[in-house]
Amino acid sequence: xxxxxxxLDPDALSDDARALSVPLPPYRDVTRSDSAFRAFLHxxxxxxxxxxxxxxxxxxxxxxxxxxxAWAIDTAISMVDLTTLEGADTPGKVRSLAAKAKSPDPTDPxxxxxxxxxxxxxxxxVAREALGDSGVHVAAVATAFPSGRASRAVKLADVRxxxxxGADEIDMVIDRGAFLSGRYLEVYEEIVAVKEACGDAHLxxxxxxxxxxxxxxxxxxxxxAMLAGGDFIKTSTGKVSPAAxxxxxxxxxxxxxxxxxxxxxxxxxxxxxxIRTTKDAIKHLVLIxxxxxxxxxxxxxxxxxxxxxxxxxxxxRQKLRTGHYSGPDYVxxx
Amino acid sequence: MTSLFEYAPAPESRSIVTIAPSxxxxxxxxxxxxxxxxxxxxxxxxxxVLTEVSAGSEADVDRAVRAARRAFEKTxxxxxxxxxxxxxFRIARLLQERAREFAVLESLDNGKPIRxxxxxxxxxxxxxxxxxxxxxxxxxxxxxxxxxxPLGVAGQVIPWNFPLMxxxxxxxxxxxxxxxxxxxxxxxxxxxxxxFAEICRQADLPAGVVNIVTGAGDTGRAVVEHAxxxxxxxxxxxxxxxxxxxAVAGTRKKLTLELGGKAANIVFDDAxxxxxxxxxxxxxxxxxxxVCCAGSRLLVQESIHDEVVASLQRRIGTLRVxxxxxxxxxxxxxxxxxxxxxxRELSDIGEAEGAQRxxxxxxxxxxxxxxxxxxxxxxxxxxxxARDEVxxxxxxxxxxxxxxEAVAKANNSTYGLSAGIWSEKGSRILKIAxxxxxxxxxxxxxNKFDPTSPFGGYKQSGYGREGGRHGLAAYLxxxxxx
Numbered sequence: 001x002x003x004x005x006x007x008l009d010p011d012a013l014s015d016d017a018r019a020l021s022v023p024l025p026p027y028r029d030v031t032r033s034d035s036a037f038r039a040f041l042h043x044x045x046x047x048x049x050x051x052x053x054x055x056x057x058x059x060x061x062x063x064x065x066x067x068x069x070a071w072a073i074d075t076a077i078s079m080v081d082l083t084t085l086e087g088a089d090t091p092g093k094v095r096s097l098a099a100k101a102k103s104p105d106p107t108d109p110x111x112x113x114x115x116x117x118x119x120x121x122x123x124x125x126v127a128r129e130a131l132g133d134s135g136v137h138v139a140a141v142a143t144a145f146p147s148g149r150a151s152r153a154v155k156l157a158d159v160r161x162x163x164x165x166g167a168d169e170i171d172m173v174i175d176r177g178a179f180l181s182g183r184y185l186e187v188y189e190e191i192v193a194v195k196e197a198c199g200d201a202h203l204x205x206x207x208x209x210x211x212x213x214x215x216x217x218x219x220x221x222x223x224x225a226m227l228a229g230g231d232f233i234k235t236s237t238g239k240v241s242p243a244a245x246x247x248x249x250x251x252x253x254x255x256x257x258x259x260x261x262x263x264x265x266x267x268x269x270x271x272x273x274x275i276r277t278t279k280d281a282i283k284h285l286v287l288i289x290x291x292x293x294x295x296x297x298x299x300x301x302x303x304x305x306x307x308x309x310x311x312x313x314x315x316x317r318q319k320l321r322t323g324h325y326s327g328p329d330y331v332x333x334x
Numbered sequence: 335m336t337s338l339f340e341y342a343p344a345p346e347s348r349s350i351v352t353i354a355p356s357x358x359x360x361x362x363x364x365x366x367x368x369x370x371x372x373x374x375x376x377x378x379x380x381x382x383v384l385t386e387v388s389a390g391s392e393a394d395v396d397r398a399v400r401a402a403r404r405a406f407e408k409t410x411x412x413x414x415x416x417x418x419x420x421x422x423f424r425i426a427r428l429l430q431e432r433a434r435e436f437a438v439l440e441s442l443d444n445g446k447p448i449r450x451x452x453x454x455x456x457x458x459x460x461x462x463x464x465x466x467x468x469x470x471x472x473x474x475x476x477x478x479x480x481x482x483x484p485l486g487v488a489g490q491v492i493p494w495n496f497p498l499m500x501x502x503x504x505x506x507x508x509x510x511x512x513x514x515x516x517x518x519x520x521x522x523x524x525x526x527x528x529x530f531a532e533i534c535r536q537a538d539l540p541a542g543v544v545n546i547v548t549g550a551g552d553t554g555r556a557v558v559e560h561a562x563x564x565x566x567x568x569x570x571x572x573x574x575x576x577x578x579x580x581a582v583a584g585t586r587k588k589l590t591l592e593l594g595g596k597a598a599n600i601v602f603d604d605a606x607x608x609x610x611x612x613x614x615x616x617x618x619x620x621x622x623x624x625v626c627c628a629g630s631r632l633l634v635q636e637s638i639h640d641e642v643v644a645s646l647q648r649r650i651g652t653l654r655v656x657x658x659x660x661x662x663x664x665x666x667x668x669x670x671x672x673x674x675x676x677x678r679e680l681s682d683i684g685e686a687e688g689a690q691r692x693x694x695x696x697x698x699x700x701x702x703x704x705x706x707x708x709x710x711x712x713x714x715x716x717x718x719x720a721r722d723e724v725x726x727x728x729x730x731x732x733x734x735x736x737x738x739e740a741v742a743k744a745n746n747s748t749y750g751l752s753a754g755i756w757s758e759k760g761s762r763i764l765k766i767a768x769x770x771x772x773x774x775x776x777x778x779x780x781n782k783f784d785p786t787s788p789f790g791g792y793k794q795s796g797y798g799r800e801g802g803r804h805g806l807a808a809y810l811x812x813x814x815x816x
Contacts, residue, residue: 046758048778051609061449063344063661071339254608285339290652294338 021192023227024263034185047215056246062286073317076281079299083118083307091126098130115299121162128166140167146237148173159197171204176211191228205230209248210240222255232268243273253291272305278316344661346448351439356386360531362401363541368394378445379667379702387524390547395556398545402487402514405542419470424537426463441658443525445667459502465785466510478812484512486564489557493570494520495624503800511809514543518557521550522670572794590798590808594723595751598744599629603638605756611645617780623727627752636733650707651694668703677726684710684719741769750792754780
């Protein structure tokens with residue numbers, strides 16, 4: 001850490017965090033040194049990109065119809081983190097999104113509510129107030145989202161601020177620069193520190209897979225995030241393309257599957273960015289169903305980070321119910 | 335799996351297919367009645383009789399061969415090569431246009447899942463015609479001199495596992511090289527060949543260029559033994575292949591045989607494990623394991639044996655066995671009662687020999703011919719399930735400790751059709767591949783086919799190559815040879 005500036009909090013990693021920073025057994029010793037951690041991460045089985053793509057293409061050909069489609073659409077709605085992450089966001093926009101989150105289809109009380117509203121940290125309070133006790137969570141992006149290019153102290157202050165404002169879920173970004181230059185332990189320690197700063201808030205760790213590029217990197221970054229105590233691993237910020245591709249999803253799901261098998265701890269998965277249609281959403285549900293199984297088919301363990309997806313789900317839901325397509329004027333503009 | 339996310343039935347409609355109550359033979363461009371008996375062909379998933387087809391007699395075969403001879407001498411042989419290519423391109427396009435019809439009919443008659451007939455069999459059949467259509471006017475570049483000549487009339491006998499695809503592998507190169515053909519489809523799967531006959535008519539292919547004579551072993555024998563056949567091509571069992579080789583010995587006939595296999599799928603400890611598990615599944619459960627190049631012997635490095643077997647079992651638990659026409663079915667029906675009996679018998683022998691049988695939970699349909707995906711562990715190289723071709727969804731797991739041992743065990747087979755290598759280390763893949771006595775070696779994949787790639791075996795897997803430039807050589811003779 002030498003040479004970095006820590007204006008706000010020169011000793012970012014507290015003693016508590018250091019204690020927390022020991023991974024679950026059987027991986028207690030893998031973070032004991034830079035070289036041990038590198039050896040562990042590079043010892044994970046490789047990912048053959050061609051094979052991963054072939055697998056998701058095959059799963060993409062599953063035909064989900066009638067009752068299973070209805071179930072999938074409702075389940076997908078209940079898993080949406082309804083997101084707005086624009087410089088132009090205002091309290092009014094957030095309140096309008098919160099209203100939609102609580103009752104996505106006002107004409108149909110059987111329509112489930114979404115899982116969370118996802119905003120920048122300064123608007124978490126507005127979202128909290130608007131959502132009240134609806135059960136919809138408030139997720140806030142933090143740690144100098146989306147680039148993550150700030151000193152650790154700034155990132156941690158960002159997290160604490162968002163939590164104080166009422167966020168009960170924090171979506172952090174990893175330091176991709178550190179990861180790509182091989183400073184894995186630094187990435188790990190930062191996640192540990194953020195986890196500590198979260199307090200009771202759930203931590204989703206964004207890998208920004210579009211910048212990691214290779215599936216081997218995706219697998220390694222997933223393991224760093226899981227070992228460091230992240231509650232969810234998340235593909236992308238939505239600001240970089242490609243975002244949540246199916247091969248990336250496959251590799252990340254294999255990681256949470258293998259991690260639970262080894263440690264007993266279940267980690268959630270959140271693809272975000274680029275999922276716009278019901279068809280895309282159903283492909284992800286099929287991917288979960290056949291990669292990790294039904295244990296992950298719940299909003300506690302799987303989320304869609306999306307904004308326009310919800311309206312397509314609602315249109316498809318109305319279509320199944322009424323037998324005909326309505327149109328964009330029959331769902332609300334956000 | 336629990337029932338949280340059950341996939342509702344998603345059956346492909348069979349209304350696109352019209353099956354006549356009975357079929358004759360396709361000879362000299364016409365559908366004609368055969369002079370032999372008729373026999374039923376059934377849907378192996380339901381045992382429902384689909385239709386009756388004719389068992390071609392010796393006289394029928396003779397008529398077909400004479401028609402093929404006439405076409406070879408009068409129309410197809412003298413035709414400008416570029417024009418032959420046009421017909422083949424036309425056939426390829428028609429196969430694509432009627433792809434859904436072919437896929438549904440193939441699944442009905444064969445029992446294979448519609449996902450495979452739709453995504454593999456039919457597209458590959460069309461691809462073969464496209465590929466060889468392009469060769470028709472470039473035969474001087476095959477490598478047999480500047481003026482290679484067709485052989486004449488080809489007698490072709492094909493198996494039931496990939497009925498249309500095997501037809502394409504045989505017919506496309508034969509026609510591109512300027513030969514005419516008499517083709518006998520398998521007894522249990524004649525329907526897509528008869529639909530292909532319709533395509534030939536639709537394409538205005540000159541009469542007699544393609545003749546299709548349905549029937550069983552006797553009909554096949556008549557095709558192989560006919561005195562005016564210049565070339566015999568057979569894909570099927572090693573036993574039948576052997577008797578064909580005997581029958582053509584001492585004649586002028588050229589012969590290619592594509593026979594059985596017992597492929598080793600070798601997984602090293604530095605393999606991409608998740609993809610290797612997919613490849614093992616694809617290698618042995620694709621097409622219910624009715625694949626001559628199936629990866630039926632898993633050779634896994636001892637240090638990762640438990641991990642790989644556990645992953646494999648978890649993955650097999652997600653395979654969906656059932657109605658072949660359901661778009662979500664992964665494993666369909668066994669093609670015939672006879673084949674089902676053979677699979678059962680060899681599996682029982684495996685157990686009796688001391689190997690551990692594992693099958694996933696789940697019910698099989700009551701009617702029809704079904705066998706669950708099966709894994710045998712604790713298999714020794716001496717066991718029959720490690721040596722005999724099961725031709726079903728049955729995997730034998732063996733281990734090795736060093737690369738040399740892997741190669742020795744992989745090659746320790748009377749067959750030599752295909753093999754697979756799984757490793758992230760390129761240098762290892764190249765070295766192992768060069769030591770494997772197998773016609774096709776896949777690296778980090780399995781059961782991938784392409785018309786540009788030659789396919790064929792070593793040892794009891796047969797001789798001759800199909801596919802690619804090599805596939806044409808089986809249907810041509812150079813200017814300097816006779």
